[in-house]
Amino acid sequence: xxxxxxxxxxxxxxxxxxxxxxxxxxxxxxTPQPAGVLAKQLCAAFAGVTPDQxxxxxxxxLNQLQSLSLVEVHQ
Numbered sequence: 001x002x003x004x005x006x007x008x009x010x011x012x013x014x015x016x017x018x019x020x021x022x023x024x025x026x027x028x029x030x031t032p033q034p035a036g037v038l039a040k041q042l043c044a045a046f047a048g049v050t051p052d053q054x055x056x057x058x059x060x061x062l063n064q065l066q067s068l069s070l071v072e073v074h075q
Contacts, residue, residue, distance in 0.1 A: 007070060016068060021046065022061040029071060035059055 005023035007016040018026055024045055025038055039054035049057075065071040 009068065009070060011069070016070065018061075021057050022064075025058055025061040026065070032074070035062065038062075 004020075005018040005026060007018065007026070008014075009016060021042055024042060028038055028041055035055060035058045038058045039051060042054035042057060043049050043051055046054075062071065062073050066073050
């Protein structure tokens with residue numbers, strides 16, 4: 001579990017394990033940022049990730065975090 005980020009959700013008393021790309025998204029959300037900016041960060045952090053794939057991954061991570069009530073997504 002060294003390369004994983006684990007979040008605790010006190011309302012549901014549950015844990016969420018994030019993979020490295022979702023963890024980067026989570027950590028980058030300390031300051032709200034558009035998905036496109038987060039995708040650029042993924043491209044810079046992970047070799048071989050295309051901008052389109054990075055944007056899909058960011059959107060998936062944000063949707064999942066939102067569905068768990070861990071973030072609010074503003075359009």
